[in-house]
Amino acid sequence: MSLEVLKRGLLATVQDIGRRGYGKFGVGTSGVMDSYAYSLANWLVGNNGEEAALEITWYGFAVKFLSDTLVSITGADLAPESGGLSVPMWRPVFFRQGSELIFKRPVSGCRSYVAVSGGIDVPEVMGSRSTNLRAGIGGLNGRALESGDVIHIQHSASSYIRLSDRSENSPFQTVKWSAAPHMTYGGSQVIRVTRGRQFEDFHQEARDRFFQSEYSVKPESDRMGYRLSGPVLGMECPREYISEGVAAGTVQVPADGQPIVLMADRQTLGGYPKIAQVASVDLPRVAQLPPGGRVRFQEISHSESEQLCFEQARQMRLLKTMIDSKLKEENNAAD
Amino acid sequence: MKQLTMTAMGDSALLIQFGESIGEEVNAEVQAAASHLERHPFPGFLECIPSFTTLTLYYDLLMLERPKGIETVFEYVCSIVEELLRDAPNRPSPKRRVALIPVCYGGLHGPDLAYVAEVNGRSEEDVVRIHTGQDFLVYALGFAPGFPYLGGVPESIAAPRKSTPRLSIPAGSVGIAGTQTGIYPLQTPGGWQIIGRTPLALFLPDQDPPVLLESGQLIRFKAISAAEYNRIAGERE
Structure with missing residues (x-):
């Protein structure tokens, strides 16, 4: 089972939940930018949740399915189409061999996830299938997908899930239900943060500005970091900091006073002062901000940040149970 | 503790x-x-x-x-x-042996050796002698996979970063920035003064561990000729 890349688009890579345990060697986690959309995409095709999927950025990517494939598309709405028809998102979609899927233009959000039942079959490198472009490892030969690439799909029990409604003429079949996301991918977001380790080293004025101003996403933002522009954030007494560990969502401020939110392809160590740390549950909404998108930061306590994680985990467990039972119903009805 | x-x-x-x-x-x-x-x-x-x-x-x-x-x-x-x-020991377990890193200094492999010598009022030979004359501790790996942060460069060969970073530095390049020295494991942009190059690979994605050097380890540089560099690089092919 496989699919062929027809158009590479802006950037498409193979990603999974990321690479852990190699940070001490300078190898970062990489992995999906929007873990929420990624998990749902996997569950919707009957996967466990940590199978490798495609992360499609912004526009122009197109694939052809070289075999019958159960697929789901989540995350950003990049106007997916097949045979001139709009393909519905956040639900299982069955594509016949030879069908094409093209992402026409960004409607909302920045990154779409395409999961296939069984998962994308590329070798694990250091325990993960995620592409690390900088290190040139993981994914498909350590690089972004190119036109002409043929990507293999792993066989699994879920590859045989059948949808009850299969008309013969359409390039794809789908279901009437969907797992509507709990979050919105608008271009203007309020992102919740806790204080960073060097928060107190910033001017009082800078600390106030950080929470009161709107920042916009610079076009040079990428999987490494979201570069923001807005009111300058100055230090009380500028000095060199000793490099230390950073995490996804660390908001660091270089000498120019313009904050950067570190993302999946960040370096493992950083030497810039950290003003804030994005709550884990809000990382997907940062990851979906398009260039020019706007963001405001809202302070929450550490305890709230943890509670949000527990609350989201509870919602997601519920969602997974519902998806599993819906898929079972479909399969039974198709018999 | x-x-x-x-x-x-x-x-x-x-x-x-x-x-x-x-x-x-x-x-x-x-x-x-x-x-x-x-x-x-x-x-x-x-x-x-x-x-x-x-x-x-x-x-x-x-x-x-x-x-x-x-x-x-x-x-x-x-x-x-x-x-x-x-209950943790406050010293790492027995230190591994000092890793010897062969480096071809100057010329095409070390385009900034002359500059580092000049800002310190020394000869290029002096810089190489001092750089190869002591052990360096790998304080941490970061910046890029397998990149060792080596501190403790004597002031006598310290040099400021380049004002405009080079767009591309070949893998294996050995650089100085202030009193830090390091080795670029991958071809990347960078602003350090490049004084030489090692033919050894520092990032080995197919091996476990995937790096030549680990943090906490001591290393020592050893000067080699261009011919020796080519021989070792050739063996890696």
Whole structure:
């Protein structure tokens, strides 16, 4: 089972939940930018949740399915189409061999996830299938997908899930239900943060500005970091900091006073002062901000940040149970 | 064991500080703590990353069931870490041998050797003699996979970073920035003064561990000729 890349688009890579345990060697986690959309995409095709999927950025990517494939598309709405028809998102979609899927233009959000039942079959490198472009490892030969690439799909029990409604003429079949996301991918977001380790080293004025101003996403933002522009954030007494560990969502401020939110392809160590740390549950909404998108930061306590994680985990467990039972119903009805 | 400062870095990581300034003693404590935690992973432990004076610990908070009476998972992880580090040695386990790194200095492989010599009022030979004349501690790996941060470069061969970084520096290039020296494992842009190049690969993605050098280790540079460089590089092919 496989699919062929027809158009590479802006950037498409193979990603999974990321690479852990190699940070001490300078190898970062990489992995999906929007873990929420990624998990749902996997569950919707009957996967466990940590199978490798495609992360499609912004526009122009197109694939052809070289075999019958159960697929789901989540995350950003990049106007997916097949045979001139709009393909519905956040639900299982069955594509016949030879069908094409093209992402026409960004409607909302920045990154779409395409999961296939069984998962994308590329070798694990250091325990993960995620592409690390900088290190040139993981994914498909350590690089972004190119036109002409043929990507293999792993066989699994879920590859045989059948949808009850299969008309013969359409390039794809789908279901009437969907797992509507709990979050919105608008271009203007309020992102919740806790204080960073060097928060107190910033001017009082800078600390106030950080929470009161709107920042916009610079076009040079990428999987490494979201570069923001807005009111300058100055230090009380500028000095060199000793490099230390950073995490996804660390908001660091270089000498120019313009904050950067570190993302999946960040370096493992950083030497810039950290003003804030994005709550884990809000990382997907940062990851979906398009260039020019706007963001405001809202302070929450550490305890709230943890509670949000527990609350989201509870919602997601519920969602997974519902998806599993819906898929079972479909399969039974198709018999 | 001295009192450690632990700071939350969001809801899924914390940072343990062992000292305020860079030094071999402090770094040895960081490395010892890192290997101790790795040998005794608690449920939810993901990984830890040592740096000069700090150790950053990453965990999956959903895997941690905090007991009643403890407000946050962060406080719970702090108590686990304190408990674990109480029994930790404050020196890393027996030091591995000093790794010898062959370097072809100057010429095409080290285009900034002349500059480093000039700003210090020395000959190029002097710079090479001093650079190869002492052991360097690998304080941390970072910036790029397998990139060793080596401190302790004598002031006599220290040099400021380039005002405009080069767009591309070949893998294996050995550079100086201030009193730091390091080796670029991958071809990347960079602003360090490049004085030579090693034919050895520092990032080995197909091996375990995937790096030539590990943090906490000592290394020593050894000058080799261009012919020797080509011979070793040729063997790698």
